[in-house]
Every structure is written in C-alpha cells, then in structure tokens.
Amino acid sequence: MIKRKWLSKLRKFSFVLLLLMTAVSYHPYFANIQVVDKLPNPLNKYIVILSVCTFLLYIKHILTIKNNFISKYILCIAASLFLSLISICIFDNNGYIEDIKSILLTFLFLTIGYSIKIDRWQLEGLVLAYSCTVIFATFMQVIINIGGFIITDGYIQYGKNALGVMNASSAVALLVMTQVSFGRKRLFCYLLYAIIFLLMVTIRARTAYLTLFLLTGYLIYSKFKRKQYRIHPLYILIPPLCIISLLIIPGVWKTLFGYVYDSFTQNHGGDITAGRTVRNISALNIITDSLFFGNLWLERKIGQVHNYPLRVLSSYGVLIGFPLLYLYTTLIVKSVRGMFDTWNLSNIGYIVMMVPMIISMAEPTFPYAPGTSTIFPFILLGVTLKNTTMNK
Numbered sequence: 001m002i003k004r005k006w007l008s009k010l011r012k013f014s015f016v017l018l019l020l021m022t023a024v025s026y027h028p029y030f031a032n033i034q035v036v037d038k039l040p041n042p043l044n045k046y047i048v049i050l051s052v053c054t055f056l057l058y059i060k061h062i063l064t065i066k067n068n069f070i071s072k073y074i075l076c077i078a079a080s081l082f083l084s085l086i087s088i089c090i091f092d093n094n095g096y097i098e099d100i101k102s103i104l105l106t107f108l109f110l111t112i113g114y115s116i117k118i119d120r121w122q123l124e125g126l127v128l129a130y131s132c133t134v135i136f137a138t139f140m141q142v143i144i145n146i147g148g149f150i151i152t153d154g155y156i157q158y159g160k161n162a163l164g165v166m167n168a169s170s171a172v173a174l175l176v177m178t179q180v181s182f183g184r185k186r187l188f189c190y191l192l193y194a195i196i197f198l199l200m201v202t203i204r205a206r207t208a209y210l211t212l213f214l215l216t217g218y219l220i221y222s223k224f225k226r227k228q229y230r231i232h233p234l235y236i237l238i239p240p241l242c243i244i245s246l247l248i249i250p251g252v253w254k255t256l257f258g259y260v261y262d263s264f265t266q267n268h269g270g271d272i273t274a275g276r277t278v279r280n281i282s283a284l285n286i287i288t289d290s291l292f293f294g295n296l297w298l299e300r301k302i303g304q305v306h307n308y309p310l311r312v313l314s315s316y317g318v319l320i321g322f323p324l325l326y327l328y329t330t331l332i333v334k335s336v337r338g339m340f341d342t343w344n345l346s347n348i349g350y351i352v353m354m355v356p357m358i359i360s361m362a363e364p365t366f367p368y369a370p371g372t373s374t375i376f377p378f379i380l381l382g383v384t385l386k387n388t389t390m391n392k
Helices: 004-023 028-036 045-059 067-089 095-115 121-148 162-177 185-201 206-225 233-248 252-265 276-289 308-339 344-361 370-391
Strands: none
Touching: 004 045, 004 121, 004 252, 004 370, 028 121, 028 252, 045 252, 045 370, 067 095, 067 162, 095 162, 121 344, 162 185, 162 233, 162 344, 162 370, 185 206, 206 252, 206 344, 276 308, 308 344, 344 370
16 A cells, blocks of 8 residues: 555656656756757756656556547557658658657657546646746746847747747646636636736747637637626726726837737738748648649658648648548547537646647647647646546
8 A cells, every 4th residue: 555655656746747847948047058059958858768757657557548539549650650661661751750759759648647646636736837837937038038028039049839839738727727716726827827928929929829819719708608707896897997097007008019019020021921821832732733642752842831730741641641630630629629618627638739739730840749848738638538538
C-alpha cells in the first residue's frame, strides 16, 4: 500500500514537472540561448527525458487503455510509418518523418493525460499553475526582449507562435473554470484572462488572440442563448461606467484601440497575411496539378505553407498524406462537438483543443508541433476522453 502511494505521488510529480517545464522553457533565460548563441534550448533534452520517464511511469495504465479515438490514433501512426518508407524509398523525401515525430509526441501526451488520476480540485489547480507559469514566461519575454508593453516592428525571435498557443490555451481553460467556480476564484480567473490577452497583443500573436476572441464570443453567445446568465443588478452599471470613463479620460480610447491595431498591422507593408496568401495559392496549384502525390511528384520550390491540412495535402498528396489528414479531421470533429456542448470541466479537453486546431488554419505545424506548446491541450484532451469513457 505504501509503495503504491509513493508510486502514485511520483507519477503526479513527474507529470506536473513536465507540464510546467515546457512553459518555463520559453523564459528568455533559456530561449535567448537559442537566439543569441544559436544553441539548442538547454531545457529541451530534459523535457524529452522527462516525457519518456513520465510515459514509462504510466505505461501500466497506458497498455490497458481501451478508447476508440486512441485506437484510431495508433492506426494512423502505423499507416504513416509505412507510407513514410514509400516517401523515402520512391521519392527520396524524408520530410514525412518530422510529421510522424510530432504526432508520436502528442500521442505520448494524450495517453499520459488519459492515464492520470485527477479530481476536479487538482485539475483546477493544474490549470491555474500552468497559466501562471505561462504568464510569467511571456511577461519576462515582453520585459527583456521587447522592452516593455509597447508595439515594435520586430517579433520575439523564439517561440512567438508557440507562446501564442500556450497563452490562448490557458485563457480558454480559465474561461471554462469561470463556469464552475465562484467568488474570488472566478474573479482571479478573469484577472489572469485579462493579463493573458494583454500579453498576446504585446507579443503580436495575432492568430492566437483572434482565436481567443472567437471562442470567448461563442461562449458569451451560447450562455445568453441558453439563458444561463444570472446578472447581479450592480453588474448592469459596469458597461456604461466603462464607456463613460473611456470618453471622459483623454486619449484612453485612442490609446487602447491604437495598441491593438498596431499589434495587428504594424510592419506588414500592406500585406496583412505576411505572404501567406501567395504561398497558399502555390500549394493549391500543386494540389490541382498532382492530387495523389502532391509535391513529392512535382518537386516545386515554394515557401512554407501556413495551413496544416493544405501543407500536408500539397506536400504529400491524398495517397501519402491520407493518415495525417484523417487523424486531423477526426481530431477537429471531436473538438468541435465538444465545444458545442456545455462548457465545464468534464469536456475541457475538447474546448482547449480548439485553440491549436483553429490556429492550424494559419500555421504549418499546429496542432501537433512544437510539442512544448501543445502538451497542455493534448493532456487535457486525454483527461476528457477518460472522463467520457467512464461516464459511458
């Protein structure tokens, strides 16, 4: 009995340490080593080692998992491994391997999340701990690498998009917590949400804060539609007071609007998509000319396609890219169904998973990579899958 309790505590410690270490790795103390010295992030090797150790600690539970979605995940990995051999042997292209590595890592996170035993209070504590760690790492990036809360022409050179996903995932998880928390805890969640939004605007993670805005808008709409809001009479005074304050205090409205506007448009030379449209059109042309094998057959030189399904389809075609596209479609369908349900802790994984899924429409590697930025959504997805299976 004592040995089991010790092992259980070790598993949870390893799991929590892994999650928080992925967030700490984006602190400028570690991130700037990669930018300035051109060396790997010193925490990356420890994250890999800790990921494997955590997986092995839960291996007994992982081997007994019976879940339809996880079974599909395994089949897609197996099919991808087989097709990668065709890609290498016939087309002399090993780009497929990187996609498989990303999927394998997220599978590891997914199964760990499915295997952990965590109650409601521990889950809420985990969300708060991860969110605060992400806020700290991002805040230090803002202070050290940007110079404060100002909008500059440049970007954070390491992990801007990853930090965007991490912050947006944390903010959405906090929104879910506000639906089941009360009093000071709910107020604290709203405060963290506001800080996260300010940080995302400052680092100019545009797709991330647009995704957060979209999901927040859907939550407000669904709550009003279901008439689940119980508005305290004093709350009615807050919007008009805010509007009056913005109008009375000189320059406040202009400053706030200008801050967000500059974050979204500055230093793009009239192209708000930063060249994404041109590259995506090139990818569509490749698909039109070679539907089955994509650029494996044509071997055209194009820039990075910033849309995951479009990148996969143009790079490998329908035949070679099918397992990746099938897994992606299954994942997004499952997440969307969960998002349309009532927002609570039992389906938090589906809702948070919507963040990297939406961002994948404007980025080449999400929802799977980099793993340090997607670990939180996939672990929560594993927790949710287990809860769904147990409820059934």
